[in-house]
Amino acid sequence: xxxxxVIVFREVLEAALIIGILAAATRSVPGRNRWLLGGxxxxxxxxxxxxxxxDVISSMASGVGQELLNAxxxxxxxxxxxxxxxxxxxxxxxxxxxxxxxxxxxxxxxQEHSVLLVVVGLAVLREGSETVLFLYGISATDGAGAxxxxxxxxxxxxxxxxVGYAMYAGLLRVPMRWFFAATxxxxxxxxxxxxxxxxxxxxxxxxxxxxxxxxxxTSAMLPENSIPGMLLHSLAGYDPRPAGMQLIFYALTxxxxxxxxxxxxxxxxx
Amino acid sequence: MxxxxxxxxxxxxxxxxxxxxxxxxxxxxxxxxxxxxxxxxQDHRFQPAELVIPADKxxxxxxxxxDATPEEFESHDxxxxxxxxxxxxxxxxxxxxxxxxxxxxxxxxxxxxxxVIVAQ
Numbered sequence: 001x002x003x004x005x006v007i008v009f010r011e012v013l014e015a016a017l018i019i020g021i022l023a024a025a026t027r028s029v030p031g032r033n034r035w036l037l038g039g040x041x042x043x044x045x046x047x048x049x050x051x052x053x054x055d056v057i058s059s060m061a062s063g064v065g066q067e068l069l070n071a072x073x074x075x076x077x078x079x080x081x082x083x084x085x086x087x088x089x090x091x092x093x094x095x096x097x098x099x100x101x102x103x104x105x106x107x108x109x110x111q112e113h114s115v116l117l118v119v120v121g122l123a124v125l126r127e128g129s130e131t132v133l134f135l136y137g138i139s140a141t142d143g144a145g146a147x148x149x150x151x152x153x154x155x156x157x158x159x160x161x162x163v164g165y166a167m168y169a170g171l172l173r174v175p176m177r178w179f180f181a182a183t184x185x186x187x188x189x190x191x192x193x194x195x196x197x198x199x200x201x202x203x204x205x206x207x208x209x210x211x212x213x214x215x216x217x218t219s220a221m222l223p224e225n226s227i228p229g230m231l232l233h234s235l236a237g238y239d240p241r242p243a244g245m246q247l248i249f250y251a252l253t254x255x256x257x258x259x260x261x262x263x264x265x266x267x268x269x270x
Numbered sequence: 271m272x273x274x275x276x277x278x279x280x281x282x283x284x285x286x287x288x289x290x291x292x293x294x295x296x297x298x299x300x301x302x303x304x305x306x307x308x309x310x311x312q313d314h315r316f317q318p319a320e321l322v323i324p325a326d327k328x329x330x331x332x333x334x335x336x337d338a339t340p341e342e343f344e345s346h347d348x349x350x351x352x353x354x355x356x357x358x359x360x361x362x363x364x365x366x367x368x369x370x371x372x373x374x375x376x377x378x379x380x381x382x383x384x385x386v387i388v389a390q
Binding site: 003007054055058059063064066067130133134136137140141200203204205206213214219223224225239240241242243 | 328338339340341342346347349350351352353354355356357358360361362363377378380381
């Protein structure tokens with residue numbers, strides 16, 4: 001039961017943290033809860049579909065369908081997070097200052113909503129499909145252990161959600177003048193980490209060269225399956241044995257979004 | 271292999287050359303196949319549990335899941351993870367690796383599904 005809880009927790013954690021951060025980042029966008037919920041439901045539905053068609057997806061694109069799907073999902077999420085962050089750096093402050101914003105802000109707020117829906121949906125889709133498969137595997141194995149393992153699964157999900165919620169509640173305690181800087185940096189790191197993961201899948205599929213792997217090895221010092229390793233992996237894309245190509249993806253994404261935010265911020269200030 | 275073996279004396283020499291070329295192609299194919307390795311999962315265990323591969327070479331690894339339940343091939347040492355549906359086979363690219371031992375496991379059945387790739 002404990003082992004099951006740990007595995008499910010690991011899968012749920014990443015999506016829960018992403019949702020926690022996004023929920024906090026969009027706290028002043030009106031009607032955001034409905035969109036978060038919509039993303040969650042869409043993601044869960046998608047996760048079940050992906051889980052049910054795993055063998056079909058795997059055999060697509062001469063055997064690298066799974067990697068391609070993951071890379072595409074991550075790529076879209078990176079674009080959406082980039083857009084969110086750049087949008088927030090030009091409108092976020094205005095939204096925070098007057099919650100009753102003018103018509104144009106609400107209209108733009110609607111676009112922000114769809115971004116939110118997509119990112120949450122994709123995060124749940126990716127992590128959820130693995131959880132669904134794992135739990136299906138357990139329930140398909142008949143035996144007295146199955147029900148106790150399913151209970152472990154539930155505990156794992158609840159623990160993951162709890163960490164996501166703690167992230168959300170913690171962020172809401174950040175004073176307003178640092179709040180957007182804090183969520184902005186978190187979203188930036190999420191996006192860069194996802195870009196590095198996308199590169200990882202493309203290397204695994206032999207579609208990208210690794211450009212020397214690993215560049216370094218910190219697996220003895222900070223293993224990826226330790227609690228701090230897991231958190232750092234989910235939040236900032238920590239990889240104890242990154243390939244050169246992953247680092248390039250990470251740095252490029254980080255630099256591009258940061259420049260976009262700076263540009264949006266200064267053009268809005270004028 | 272498309273080697274035409276209907277011989278008239280006149281073309282014997284040509285055929286000989288063709289055969290030699292074909293033989294060379296066979297050798298090349300064997301070298302290519304050399305880069306392909308296979309693992310199987312049965313009763314949540316890897317077979318073989320230890321796989322020796324050449325170091326400093328990229329290889330193609332196929333993993334066949336003979337169990338009915340899904341499994342995730344995972345290795346922190348190799349930086350690889352891939353889901354294998356029940357009764358199906360996946361391929362995964364590994365390396366080039368520096369000589370050493372690289373542990374991998376089945377995440378969904380970690381207790382029994384353990385293995386190691388030895389690069390030498």
